[in-house]
Amino acid sequence: MLASTRAGERIVAVGDHGVVLLSDDGGRSHRQARQVPVDVALTSVSFIDASRGWAAGHWGVILHTTDGGETWQVQRSDTKQDRPLFAVHFFDEKQGVAVGLWSLILRTEDGGAHWQLVELAPPEGGKRADLNLFGLFADARGQLFAPGERGMVLRSDDKGRSWKYMKTGYAGSFWSGTAAPGGALLVAGLRGSMYRSFDDGANWQRVDTHTESSITALAGAGSKIIGVGLDGLVLNSDDGGASFAARTREDRLPLTGVVLDGQGRATMYSRQGVVADAGAKDSSAR
Numbered sequence: 001m002l003a004s005t006r007a008g009e010r011i012v013a014v015g016d017h018g019v020v021l022l023s024d025d026g027g028r029s030h031r032q033a034r035q036v037p038v039d040v041a042l043t044s045v046s047f048i049d050a051s052r053g054w055a056a057g058h059w060g061v062i063l064h065t066t067d068g069g070e071t072w073q074v075q076r077s078d079t080k081q082d083r084p085l086f087a088v089h090f091f092d093e094k095q096g097v098a099v100g101l102w103s104l105i106l107r108t109e110d111g112g113a114h115w116q117l118v119e120l121a122p123p124e125g126g127k128r129a130d131l132n133l134f135g136l137f138a139d140a141r142g143q144l145f146a147p148g149e150r151g152m153v154l155r156s157d158d159k160g161r162s163w164k165y166m167k168t169g170y171a172g173s174f175w176s177g178t179a180a181p182g183g184a185l186l187v188a189g190l191r192g193s194m195y196r197s198f199d200d201g202a203n204w205q206r207v208d209t210h211t212e213s214s215i216t217a218l219a220g221a222g223s224k225i226i227g228v229g230l231d232g233l234v235l236n237s238d239d240g241g242a243s244f245a246a247r248t249r250e251d252r253l254p255l256t257g258v259v260l261d262g263q264g265r266a267t268m269y270s271r272q273g274v275v276a277d278a279g280a281k282d283s284s285a286r
Helices: none
Strands: 002-006 010-014 021-022 042-047 052-059 062-065 073-076 085-090 096-100 105-108 144-147 152-156 166-167 174-179 185-189 194-197 215-221 223-230 232-237 245-249 256-261 266-270 282-284
Touching: 002 256, 010 042, 010 052, 021 105, 052 085, 052 096, 144 174, 152 174, 185 215, 223 256
Parallel strands: 002 042, 042 085, 174 215, 215 256
Antiparallel strands: 002 010, 010 021, 042 052, 052 062, 062 073, 085 096, 096 105, 144 152, 152 166, 174 185, 185 194, 215 223, 223 232, 232 245, 245 282, 256 266
16 A cells, blocks of 8 residues: 545545555455556545545556545546656645656646646756656645655645745655644655755755654644654654654554544554554654
8 A cells, every 4th residue: 555545534545556445444444445447556645525536646547536435437547658646636626736757747627637737847957857756735825745856845836837946955855745733844755854844845954753764654633743654664743743753663564654533543554555553563763
């Protein structure tokens, strides 16, 4: 499994071979979606309510569901070149954005019926825009952020029509990000790297995560933020991302996704599938 999100009270997780898993009991049990028309890796999933959602993945695939993930329809694919999409985000039933390999940015204004390519200008001092963009997240004001390679974070103030490069001072890749309470932004990725911004991405400060394991996903609920990563890494923050405690699961599963319920309880996913018990085998790794 490679990504997960909430569709109302339901959890929807996507992954390799077009697998879509659904849970209606807070992650205690899962079942497969009834109909998924592709068998490629699905890397991201986004829902705007309990019924309507989108998933994206390899071969530029974008899928759409109107029944909470039970059945899916193909909205886009590109079999001429495997230029994968790594993230998809929808603001509402009409406006959505997807990003991927080599600065691939797509946007739609009709719910995904049509997707337009967004031409991204090269970064300052660069000859071309060729960053891999690995994630998408929005803040409370609708600003959209895309963490990517070379320590770059892209920001769009107009729902994906245009983008600005935000330099963090880091040279590695960011794989995930989230908007924390109070307006703080968090991005995270290789070797336990996490950076925080309080001014819409103009300036960034490194966050001490007490780990060198790569961080693959972040999720928040109120002031609680949880990150997961490789080597069984679990990060916990109860102060909106101001500080984190790191733990390592004894099974050292490569964790790839996490969702929180309203009480901050986590459901986690890994390269091996569903993580049955998120906390029973955790041990301190400070």
